[in-house]
Amino acid sequence: MKAILSAILLLTGLVWTPALALDKPKSMVILTIGGQLENANRGALQPKRDAFINGQDQTFSKAAEFDRSMLADLGLDYVKVGFKDWPRPYGLRGPKLNDVLKAAGVSRDATIAVTALDGWTFEITPEMRADNEWILAIQDGEQPLGIGQRGPTWLVFKPADPDGMATEEEEGQWVWSVYLMQVQ
16 A cells, blocks of 8 residues: 555655654764654653753653764764864864754754753754754764763854854854754
8 A cells, every 4th residue: 555655646746755763873872852853763851861861951752862873874074163262173074963953853944952061052043054054073083072072062063264263153152062952
């Protein structure tokens, strides 16, 4: 029956695409996306198991979890970023934020609350996502970003400056040590 329906839809020019299944992480989870999403690979927050997330008064009924290789499999884009007070610019690699959100089945018109390990949260509106090509960096060069090196993930976008030097406003929108996103 499914094959017949698919053939009819194909012949009429309509496209039938079921929700994509998101694999379960095979190693340590470095990013969790909760809230309004279609492609969850885990259920609701469990207060004892998810003590760190729970301790920051976060919750979700379902989520998409990603390990480093799952994020890398989405493609590694490159962006060079620097700031006046930094000892050097960074050559960051990671998937595009929109590709990560697409893998989780997040709507393009959703607002995303991005939370760092210290609890700082920054909201990214659909307009902000459209204005910049956000990269969820997981590497500095070929080295994984670790906790203490702005990892496990660092959300940035290419600065307007051709040399990658960020203005204070741009640098203020980048969230380092990202571990959680909530889709609103």
